[in-house]
Amino acid sequence: xxxxxxxxxxxxxxxxxxxxxxxxxxxxxxxxxxxxxxxxxxxxxxxxxxxxxxxxxxxxxxxxxxxxxxxxxxxxxxxxxxxxxxxxxxxxxxxxxxxxxxxxxxxxxxxxxxxxxxxxxxxxxxxxxxxxxxxxxxxxxxxxxxxxxxxxxxxxxxxxxxxxxxxxxxxxxxxxxxxxxxxxxxxxxxxxxxxxxxxxxxxxxxxxxxxxxxxxxxxxxxxxxxxxxxxxxxxxxxxxxxxxxxxxxxxxxxxxxxxxxxxxxxxxxxxxxxxxxxxxxxxxxxxxxxxxxxxxxxxxxxxxxxxxxxxxxxxxxxxxxxxxxxxxxxxxxxxxxxxxxxxxxxxxxx
Amino acid sequence: xxxxxxxxxxxxxxxxxxxxxxxxxxxxxxxxxxxxxxxxxxxxxxxxxxxxxxxxxxxxxxxxxxxxxxxxxxxxxxxxxxxxxxxxxxxxxxxxxxxxxxxxxxxxxxxxxxxxxxxxxxxxxxxxxxxxxxxxxxxxxxxxxxxxxxxxxxxxxxxxxxxxxxxxxxxxxxxxxxxxxxxxxxxxxxxxxxxxxxxxxxxxxxxxxxxxxxxxxxxxxxxxxxxxxxxxxxxxxxxxxxxxxxxxxxxxxxxxxxxxxxxxxxxxxxxxxxxxxxxxxxxxxxxxxxxx
Ligand SMILES: Nc1ncnc2c1ncn2[C@@H]1O[C@H](COP(=O)(O)OP(=O)(O)OP(=O)(O)O)[C@@H](O)[C@H]1O
Ligand SMILES: [Mg+2]
Numbered sequence: 201x202x203x204x205x206x207x208x209x210x211x212x213x214x215x216x217x218x219x220x221x222x223x224x225x226x227x228x229x230x231x232x233x234x235x236x237x238x239x240x241x242x243x244x245x246x247x248x249x250x251x252x253x254x255x256x257x258x259x260x261x262x263x264x265x266x267x268x269x270x271x272x273x274x275x276x277x278x279x280x281x282x283x284x285x286x287x288x289x290x291x292x293x294x295x296x297x298x299x300x301x302x303x304x305x306x307x308x309x310x311x312x313x314x315x316x317x318x319x320x321x322x323x324x325x326x327x328x329x330x331x332x333x334x335x336x337x338x339x340x341x342x343x344x345x346x347x348x349x350x351x352x353x354x355x356x357x358x359x360x361x362x363x364x365x366x367x368x369x370x371x372x373x374x375x376x377x378x379x380x381x382x383x384x385x386x387x388x389x390x391x392x393x394x395x396x397x398x399x400x401x402x403x404x405x406x407x408x409x410x411x412x413x414x415x416x417x418x419x420x421x422x423x424x425x426x427x428x429x430x431x432x433x434x435x436x437x438x439x440x441x442x443x444x445x446x447x448x449x450x451x452x453x454x455x456x457x458x459x460x461x462x463x464x465x466x467x468x469x470x471x472x473x474x475x476x477x478x479x480x481x482x483x484x485x486x487x488x489x490x491x492x493x494x495x496x497x498x499x500x501x502x503x504x505x506x507x508x509x510x511x512x513x514x515x516x517x518x519x520x521x522x523x524x525x526x527x528x529x530x531x532x533x534x535x536x537x538x539x540x541x542x543x544x545x546x547x548x549x550x
Numbered sequence: 551x552x553x554x555x556x557x558x559x560x561x562x563x564x565x566x567x568x569x570x571x572x573x574x575x576x577x578x579x580x581x582x583x584x585x586x587x588x589x590x591x592x593x594x595x596x597x598x599x600x601x602x603x604x605x606x607x608x609x610x611x612x613x614x615x616x617x618x619x620x621x622x623x624x625x626x627x628x629x630x631x632x633x634x635x636x637x638x639x640x641x642x643x644x645x646x647x648x649x650x651x652x653x654x655x656x657x658x659x660x661x662x663x664x665x666x667x668x669x670x671x672x673x674x675x676x677x678x679x680x681x682x683x684x685x686x687x688x689x690x691x692x693x694x695x696x697x698x699x700x701x702x703x704x705x706x707x708x709x710x711x712x713x714x715x716x717x718x719x720x721x722x723x724x725x726x727x728x729x730x731x732x733x734x735x736x737x738x739x740x741x742x743x744x745x746x747x748x749x750x751x752x753x754x755x756x757x758x759x760x761x762x763x764x765x766x767x768x769x770x771x772x773x774x775x776x777x778x779x780x781x782x783x784x785x786x787x788x789x790x791x792x793x794x795x796x797x798x799x800x801x802x803x804x805x806x807x808x809x810x811x812x813x814x815x816x817x818x819x820x821x822x823x824x825x826x827x828x829x830x831x832x833x834x835x836x837x838x839x840x841x842x
């Protein structure tokens with residue numbers, strides 16, 4: 201078959217609207233000019249130090265950009281100044297973040313050796329040399345409890361959201377009210393609640409109790425974000441499905457939920473983020489145990505409590521172990537998020 | 551309506567013979583205009599479009615003379631909408647989209663580095679196939695939304711609203727309920743609201759992508775009158791599947807086709823020539839409803 205392509209020479213596809221390279225060069229030049237100015241400013245005036253330098257930059261950058269872009273007209277100038285202000289603000293926000301990560305890395309990496317991830321503290325005292333013992337028990341404990349809590353609260357939270365948005369049942373407004381109220385519950389109260397209902401009557405501290413305390417905190421977050429995401433699905437989509445003779449259940453499970461799969465993963469991530477670093481709810485429920493737990497009915501270690509108990513000892517080695525635990529916790533949360541993100545990317549590509 | 555039978559073809563021809571001379575200024579309708587490359591109107595030179603790897607449109611060179619109406623016709627999927635979106639830089643909103651070639655507006659390439667796409671779109675307006683009034687605004691606010699969004703001050707908003715709605719043929723139906731939401735109108739009314747909305751910015755070029763596909767014959771006629779009237783002062787490009795409509799409103803017609811590969815321009819000429827003696831047999835087949 202002959203098509204038009206046989207007759208014309210095909211040029212290379214271009215994206216003239218994509219001005220990344222130019223923009224990059226221009227921004228680099230402007231940025232260096234502003235850097236020089238803010239350095240001059242901080243070295244010649246009272247505004248000394250790193251903070252003064254950043255402050256100078258936050259002022260210089262927009263001014264330099266403004267001067268540069270004035271010749272392009274008002275709109276372009278406003279646009280560029282606004283972007284540079286946002287960039288400066290972004291820097292301000294990122295600085296504490298970088299500082300936290302590097303501090304945790306510097307102090308935490310001292311506790312690291314391969315065995316840190318493969319041994320627990322069964323045979324090691326907290327003050328002992330850093331060549332012995334590790335955080336395996338805490339890592340396993342955190343993962344187990346987050347997993348159980350997710351398995352309970354993600355389906356339950358999504359179901360609650362479906363009840364509110366799709367089914368619009370008789371108790372929809374009261375369910376919404378209670379999830380909203382629950383999202384304000386302080387985490388220690390969640391722990392206390394599980395302690396007074398589960399721990400007292402069912403044999404004391406256990407991994408189950410810790411997971412349930414986590415669940416109380418996760419559930420409202422998952423339910424509320426899922427509800428918001430469900431509300432974004434246009435009614436036309438539901439109408440299209442109903443017009444094909446689908447039942448409400450089929451419509452929800454085969455049309456609505458797949459459409460917002462990415463959003464639901466996000467709601468699960470937010471739920472995990474809410475609990476992964478919580479210490480308070482575990483103090484009264486899961487407690488702490490130095491060996492890697494094989495029994496969910498017994499107390500179990502977790503990273504936050506591991507950090508907490510090691511810090512409390514005041515010993516130098518124990519403190520270093522606590523920093524190591526913090527680093528592991530950061531990494532665990534990061535890995536959980538990356539996995540969830542990758543999952544949602546795959547879901548949305550389909 | 552996509553495939554007029556032989557009877558409607560008669561209608562087309564009779565339309566061509568009677569109407570254009572009544573509706574259009576004959577002096578500006580000149581086949582040479584299509585070739586005329588100058589500083590005026592809108593022009594494309596060897597334009598291609600891609601969606602990621604999919605080559606959707608190939609090598610389109612066309613000239614839209616100032617203050618004329620050009621109809622884009624062709625079977626579904628031949629790249630008419632893609633071409634239209636290239637003309638006011640809406641193509642670039644599609645992720646992974648790419649293009650090649652030049653689009654010249656008053657002699658300047660709108661894809662040049664120093665061109666501000668936002669200012670450009672203000673001068674080259676667009677009405678979409680599916681009506682899309684802003685749900686959070688009422689009817690009146692919808693009409694002047696363009697002014698508000700681009701911060702153009704206007705002292706006589708009410709006049710603008712009435713004028714634009716009248717020209718879009720909607721004023722009588724909505725004058726008593728300008729405060730009700732845009733979404734409360736019927737599909738056809740919403741479409742005329744969208745046309746009114748784009749008129750408020752007084753664009754130099756108006757791109758219409760099947761603007762009447764949701765309209766009843768009465769509103770269609772009113773919109774067509776509006777188009778002819780607007781073409782006194784602006785350049786109009788209209789995509790349509792309705793051959794009678796193309797014959798009624800357009801001065802020039804461009805026929806697009808995709809023969810397995812990317813869509814491309816088969817023939818562009820005076821509307822009368824396209825309908826009465828097209829040069830390409832495929833054009834003849836299409837306008838006479840033999841395929842497409
Ligand atoms: N967003 C998109 N992503 C990928 N491919 C697209 C996209 N939009 C259009 N295409 C492809 O580009 C080609 C041209 O589409 P276009 O919408 O321009 O056709 P059209 O002539 O307007 O058709 P119709 O008359 O049905 O509106 C088609 O093959 C289509 O599949
Ligand atoms: Mg189209």
